[in-house]
Structure formats: C-alpha cells, structure tokens
Amino acid sequence: MRVRRVAATTVVFLLLAVPASAQPLVADLSDHLVKITLGFEGSDLLLFGAVEGKGEVVVVVYGPVETVTVRRKERTAGLIWMNRDEVTFVNVPAFYQVMSTRELGDWLPDSLRERHQIGTEHLDLPLHPALAGISRVEAERFREALIRRKKSLGHYARSVGTVSMLSARLFRTEVVFPTNVPTGTYTVEVFLVDDAQVISAQTTPLYVSKIGVLAEIFRFATVNAALYGLVAILIAVLAGLGANAIFRKG
Amino acid sequence: MNVYLPIAEISVNVFLLLGMGAGVGMLSGIFGVGGGFLMTPLLIFLGIPAPVAVGTEANQIVASSVSGALAHFRRGNVDLKMGFVLLIGGIIGSTAGVALFKWLKGAGQIDVVIRMSYVVFLGTIGGLMLIESFRSIRRSRVPGGPRRKLHEHHWFHGLPFKIRFRRSKLYISALLPLSVGALVGVLAAIMGVGGGFIMVPAMIYVLGMPTSVVVGTSLFQIVFVTANVTFLQAYQNHAVDILLAFFLIVGGVIGAQLGTRVGAKLPGEKLRFLLAAMVIAVCVKLGVDLVATPEDLYSLATGGGH
Numbered sequence: 001m002r003v004r005r006v007a008a009t010t011v012v013f014l015l016l017a018v019p020a021s022a023q024p025l026v027a028d029l030s031d032h033l034v035k036i037t038l039g040f041e042g043s044d045l046l047l048f049g050a051v052e053g054k055g056e057v058v059v060v061v062y063g064p065v066e067t068v069t070v071r072r073k074e075r076t077a078g079l080i081w082m083n084r085d086e087v088t089f090v091n092v093p094a095f096y097q098v099m100s101t102r103e104l105g106d107w108l109p110d111s112l113r114e115r116h117q118i119g120t121e122h123l124d125l126p127l128h129p130a131l132a133g134i135s136r137v138e139a140e141r142f143r144e145a146l147i148r149r150k151k152s153l154g155h156y157a158r159s160v161g162t163v164s165m166l167s168a169r170l171f172r173t174e175v176v177f178p179t180n181v182p183t184g185t186y187t188v189e190v191f192l193v194d195d196a197q198v199i200s201a202q203t204t205p206l207y208v209s210k211i212g213v214l215a216e217i218f219r220f221a222t223v224n225a226a227l228y229g230l231v232a233i234l235i236a237v238l239a240g241l242g243a244n245a246i247f248r249k250g
Numbered sequence: 251m252n253v254y255l256p257i258a259e260i261s262v263n264v265f266l267l268l269g270m271g272a273g274v275g276m277l278s279g280i281f282g283v284g285g286g287f288l289m290t291p292l293l294i295f296l297g298i299p300a301p302v303a304v305g306t307e308a309n310q311i312v313a314s315s316v317s318g319a320l321a322h323f324r325r326g327n328v329d330l331k332m333g334f335v336l337l338i339g340g341i342i343g344s345t346a347g348v349a350l351f352k353w354l355k356g357a358g359q360i361d362v363v364i365r366m367s368y369v370v371f372l373g374t375i376g377g378l379m380l381i382e383s384f385r386s387i388r389r390s391r392v393p394g395g396p397r398r399k400l401h402e403h404h405w406f407h408g409l410p411f412k413i414r415f416r417r418s419k420l421y422i423s424a425l426l427p428l429s430v431g432a433l434v435g436v437l438a439a440i441m442g443v444g445g446g447f448i449m450v451p452a453m454i455y456v457l458g459m460p461t462s463v464v465v466g467t468s469l470f471q472i473v474f475v476t477a478n479v480t481f482l483q484a485y486q487n488h489a490v491d492i493l494l495a496f497f498l499i500v501g502g503v504i505g506a507q508l509g510t511r512v513g514a515k516l517p518g519e520k521l522r523f524l525l526a527a528m529v530i531a532v533c534v535k536l537g538v539d540l541v542a543t544p545e546d547l548y549s550l551a552t553g554g555g556h
Contacts, residue, residue, distance in 0.1 A: 040254040041261055069551045071358045073544055080366070080540045083358040083549070145548030152546075179254070179261035210256065217256040221488055229484030232492050233477045236313035236499065243503035244317035 024052040025200035027171075027190040032204070034177055035211040042179045045206070047099075047188065048172040055194030056101045057163045057171050058108070060118055061206075063095025063155070064184030067128070070142045070149070087142035088128035094182035096123065096150070099161035099173045109196050116191060116198070120147045120156060154178040183208050257491035258302045264497060266296075271310075271501020272508075278314065279509020280516065281525045282465070284472065286311050286443035287372060289498065290364075291532055298494070300361055301351070304442030305483030305490040306498070311444045311476040313499045314506065319473045322466025329417035329463045333470040335424055336431035336449075340475040343435020348482040351440055355487075358551060362540065367441050369537045375447050376529035383523040418459045426457055431471060439479050444472040447529075 027049030034043050047059060067090050071083040098104075098118055113122045125143055127134065150156040155178075163173040175188070186206040192199045210218055221228045254261045270292055278285035286307050293303035322328055354360040409423035430452045434445035449468045453459045459467070484490040513521065 036254060038253055039251075041252050066552050069358070071549050071551065073547045073549070075543075080362065081542075081544055081547075082362050086358060142548070145546070146550065149546065149548060149550045153550075179252075180259070214254060214256045217492060221257055221484065221490070221492075225485045225488060226481075228492075229481040229490065232309050232484055232490050232495065233312055233480050235492065236309050236477075236480070236495065237316050239496075239499045239503070240313035240316035241320070243313075244321075247503075247507050 023200060024055075025057075025190060025192040025202055026050050027202050027204065029175075029188065029204055029206060032206050034181065034206070034208040036181070036183065036209065036214060037211050038214055040179060040214075042181070043177045045175045045177070046172060047175055047190070048170070049190065049202075050169045051171065051192055052169070053194070053199075055192045055199055056107065057165075058101075058116075058118060058191040058193055059097075059099040059161075059163055059173055059175075060116065060189045060191075061095065061097040061099075061175055062117070062187045062189065063093045063182055063208075064186065065091040066094050066182075068092045068146060070146045072142070072145070085138075087131060087134065087139065089125045089143070089146060090128055092125055092146065093123070094184065095155050095177075095186065096120065097157040097161060097175065099163045099175075101163040101165060101171060104160055107196065108193055112193070112196070112198065116189065118191075119160070120151075123147070154180065155182065177208065181208055183210060253493065253497075255298075255491050255494050257488065258298045258306075258494055260297055262296065262298075262494075267494070267497035268501040270296075271498040272505035273501075275314070275502035275505025276509035276512070277505075277528070278502075279506040279511075280513035281509075281521060282513070283525065284311055284315060284444035284446050285502075286445075287368070287441070287447060287529070288532060290442035291368065291536060293494075294364075298491075299489075300364055301355060301483065301487050301489035302491050302494070304351070304364070304440070305480065305487065306494045307442035308438065308476045308479035308483060309490050309492075309495040310498045310502060312473060312480060313495075314502050315444060315469050315472045315476070319466070319469035322469055325466070327463050327466030328470045329415060329459070329467045330470075331413075332415045332418055332420075332427055332457075332459065332463075333467045335413070335427040336434075336467070336471045337474050339428040339431025339433075340435040340438075340471050341478055343432030344439045344475050344478045345435075345482060346432075347436040347439025348479060348486060350436070351483075352487055354440075364441060365536045365540050367437065369533055369540065371437070371441075371448060372529050372533035373537070375451070376526050376533055378451070379522060379526035380530065383519055383526055387519045387523065418457075418463055420458060422457065430456060431475075434471070435475050435478075438472075438475050439482070442479075444476055446472060 027047060030046035034045065051057060067088060069086050069088045071086040073081040074084040076082040104119060108118065113119055117123050125146065127139060147156060151158050161173060163171050165171050186208060188204045188206055190202045251264045252261045253264050274285040274289045277288065289310065290303050290307045293307065294300055351360060354363050409425050411424045412421055413424045414421045430449065434449045437443060437448060438445050446468050449471065450464055453464045453468060454461065480490055
C-alpha cells in the first residue's frame with residue numbers, strides 16, 4: 001500500500017511538472033530495480049504516466065533474452081515417455097507481458113503488433129540457425145508449446161493486462177513479477193496509439209537482480225565454484241559432528 | 251515463511267524444508283538408512299531442479315553419515331583396507347557419474363534416467379526386502395540368498411588381483427570391491443543417494459563381509475563418495491545449494507535423534523517390512539510417472555542443444 005501512495009504522489013508531481021506542450025507520452029516505474037532477497041515472494045511494480053491528447057496506451061514488458069530448447073516426449077519402447085524431438089529457439093524473452101487500456105482489436109493493426117511484438121502470437125522467436133531445414137508445421141507446434149509452457153511458468157502473461165486511466169490524462173498499471181522471475185535487464189515499452197498509428201513511445205529499463213546474502217552466495221557458487229564445493233563439504237562435516245556432540249551430551 | 255534459494259532459484263517454505271529434513275531424518279534414525287532415496291525424489295517433486303536436488307542431497311548425506319562413520323571407526327568397525335579399495339572404485343564411479351549426469355542433462359534425458367534408476371534399484375531392493383521380511387515374520391528363516399548368488403560365486407573366484415582383507419577375513423579379488431564401489435559411486439552421482447541400500451547387501455552377499463564391519467565400512471565409503479559428488483556437482487554443474495542443504499541438515503539432525511529413540515522400541519522384522527513397503531511406494535510413484543501420459547508432452551530447457 002505504501003508503494004502505491006508514494007507512486008500516486010509521484011504521479012501528481014509528474015503531472016504538475018509536465019507543461020501542456022510537452023511530449024504526448026510520459027511514463028515511469030515506481031522502481032527500476034526488482035530486488036530478489038532471501039524473503040522474496042514476488043513483487044509488484046507500478047507503471048504510471050500521463051498522455052497528451054487522445055489515444056490508447058499499450059505497455060510491453062520484455063525480459064532478458066535466452067536460448068531455449070523445447071523437447072517433446074514420445075512413448076518409447078511402448079512404455080516409457082522419453083524426450084525425443086527437440087527444437088531450439090534463440091533470443092527468447094525470458095519474461096513477457098502486455099497491458100493495454102483497451103482490449104486488443106482492430107484499432108491496433110497486425111502490422112503494428114508485429115513491428116512492436118505486441119501479443120505472444122507476434123513474438124519474434126527465431127529458430128536456432130542449425131534448424132533451418134525443419135518443417136513449418138513442426139516449428140509452429142514447438143513455438144506454441146514454448147509459449148504455452150512459459151505461460152504455465154508464469155513468465156508470460158496468460159492474457160493482456162489492463163492499463164487503467166485515472167483521468168483523461170493519467171494512466172497506471174501494475175507489473176506483477178512472480179517468485180520465479182528470471183533475473184536480468186528488462187525493457188518496458190510504452191506506446192501511445194491513435195488512429196492505427198504509434199504517436200509516441202517510451203522505453204524504460206528495469207533490472208531484476210539478486211541482492212545481499214543471496215547475491216553473495218550465488219556469486220561465490222559461480223565464480224569460486226571449487227572453493228564453494230569445499231566450503232559446502234566443510235559445513236556439512238562440522239554440522240554432522242557438532243550435532244552429534246550436542247545430542248550425546250544432552 | 252518462505253525463503254528464496256540462491257542456486258535452486260525458487261522460493262520454498264522454510265518449515266516445509268525443515269519438516270522434510272526431520273521426517274526423512276527420523277526415518278533414517280528408525281531404519282538406519284541414509285534417506286537419500288526418499289529425499290532426492292521429494293525435492294524433485296517440490297520443484298527443485300533435478301541437478302540441484304542431487305547435488306544438494308549429496309551434501310546433506312555428508313552431514314548425516316559423518317558422525318556415524320566416526321563412531322564406527324572409533325569402535326573398530328571399519329575395515330580400512332576394504333574401505334579404501336571401495337573408495338577408489340567410488341571416486342572413479344562418482345566422477346564418471348557426474349560427467350554422465352552432465353551429458354545426460356545436455357541430451358535432455360537426465361530426468362528419465364534418474365527416475366528409471368530409482369524404479370530399477372528401489373524395485374529390486376524393496377522386493378527382496380519384502381520377501382525376506384515376510385519370511386522372517388513367518389519364522390521360516392531360509393538362510394542365504396537366492397540360487398543366482400551361488401552361480402555368481404563361481405566366476406568371482408576366477409578373477410585376478412587377489413588381496414587379503416584381514417579385518418573382513420576375506421581373500422578375494424580387488425576387482426570385486428572396486429566394481430561395487432564404482433557402481434555405488436555412479437548411483438550416488440546420478441540418484442543423489444549415499445548408496446547404502448545397495449552397498450550393504452552387496453557387501454554381505456557379493457563380497458561376503460562379516461556383518462560387524464559392513465555398516466561402518468559402508469558409512470566410511472559414503473562420507474567420502476558423497477563429499478566427492480558434492481564437490482564435483484558444485485564445481486562442474488553449479489548444482490549445490492548451501493542454503494537448501496542447511497535447512498535439510500538442521501531438520502535431519504533433529505529428526506534422526508527422534509528416530510533412533512522410536513526405532514529402538516520397534517521390533518526388527520516389522521521395521522524391515524515397513525521400510526520395504528516405503529521403498530516400494532516411492533518406486534511405484536516414480537514408475538507410474540514414467541508410464542502415465544504426461545499432462546504436456548513438451549518441456550523447456552534453457553541454453554544448450556539445438
């Protein structure tokens with residue numbers, strides 16, 4: 001709640017600070033850093049802004065890109081389900097959400113949606129270069145599976161979220177990050193669409209990062225992996241012997 | 251109260267982890283088994299990535315077996331010579347196992363191999379235990395193993411590199427304990443278990459060791475092999491979560507103490523029957539998962555492959 005109040009105050013200041021003749025679209029996030037700490041249970045960020053003139057506001061949240069292999073199980077030897085065929089996609093956004101002031105429809109033509117990758121069906125998910133020969137039907141099946149699995153992970157939104165207009169000029173929406181949110185650099189793109197055209201756009205960066213003890217442990221485990229392994233063993237040995245000593249006395 | 255695990259990268263309830271540690275620790279206290287065969291599948295069911303479940307459980311087993319190993323060592327229940335030969339096999343096996351694990355993960359087959367290994371080994375061990383506990387409950391005790399064992403006995407004697415193991419009163423080929431150690435090492439690396447459930451029967455029936463040194467010697471081997479798996483899983487696969495291990499160890503220590511007290515009050519045959527039933531239950535659950543049609547045939551993996 002406190003975050004919202006602060007953000008609402010900021011919106012008012014923002015509105016006051018923007019002269020009438022300014023850009024048609026101004027937007028910002030309540031925070032540009034999502035901190036993953038020991039107690040992290042997901043996070044909500046507030047995206048707010050103001051528009052000049054009429055139009056619909058569309059927001060696209062786009063996570064860091066990664067290479068993803070999609071595997072398909074087949075019943076093998078008439079009994080066991082095993083992974084068989086696989087297709088690898090490159091530059092797959094680890095996280096993806098779309099929000100809009102109005103349900104997507106004819107007012108937002110396909111050409112625009114494609115250009116700005118608005119909606120999962122318009123996501124640009126290139127196949128790994130080694131897979132150029134694969135049939136289009138097959139590629140499409142794996143692509144659909146990728147999006148479906150990402151949705152069930154909570155990394156891709158199941159549907160288009162809502163951007164609400166607080167007044168004729170002010171808008172706000174919430175970006176929800178689940179506990180399993182991928183870390184990295186995100187971009188938040190805000191479009192002002194009118195008359196089937198993007199009148200104005202703004203891109204804001206956003207960082208999702210492990211912080212504090214969590215970041216220290218992760219860094220230790222990846223940078224100094226051998227030492228980390230030895231420390232893990234040492235802790236286990238000490239804990240085992242220590243516990244034994246305590247309980248034998250008690 | 252949830253905690254975000256730095257390596258597993260998921261948020262899990264702290265009390266659930268402590269409870270799992272305590273529950274499995276209690277069972278291992280009651281039955282005198284390591285409990286890895288229960289904990290690793292539980293961690294995987296919980297959503298911990300399979301490599302992290304295996305690597306971290308190996309780390310926990312170091313903690314849960316070290317004090318037992320030391321106690322047996324003090325009492326002279328460890329055949330050190332046998333232990334070292336087993337250990338050489340174990341280090342080779344577990345090192346190869348971690349490499350195999352990495353390769354299988356890249357090929358997208360690690361989950362199915364883990365599950366299949368569990369089904370095969372738990373099914374066999376659980377079945378044998380069940381049969382034996384039925385027999386001993388009916389008090390019609392038939393000594394020795396099934397006929398197959400006698401047959402194997404023949405070619406054991408033909409193997410070269412014979413060594414005398416004084417403590418175990420044995421004069422057998424070093425290749426035998428080496429291969430037992432290696433097999434257990436591979437299992438430890440792939441299944442995230444100590445391997446006591448396979449090593450103890452192998453020591454009694456295959457090597458012919460006296461029962462007085464079996465438990466101590468197997469614990470001796472388990473401590474070092476799981477330490478090797480911990481190190482390699484941390485070093486090569488970044489798959490050991492210290493925080494997860496910490497909660498499991500704390501829960502496990504408390505549970506094991508309770509378990510030992512409960513176990514002392516239960517009769518031995520019933521105990522073995524219960525353990526067998528539990529082993530079979532885990533085996534059946536994993537087996538059904540392998541055979542049942544999955545909800546979604548497709549799955550995702552980040553990075554690698556094409």
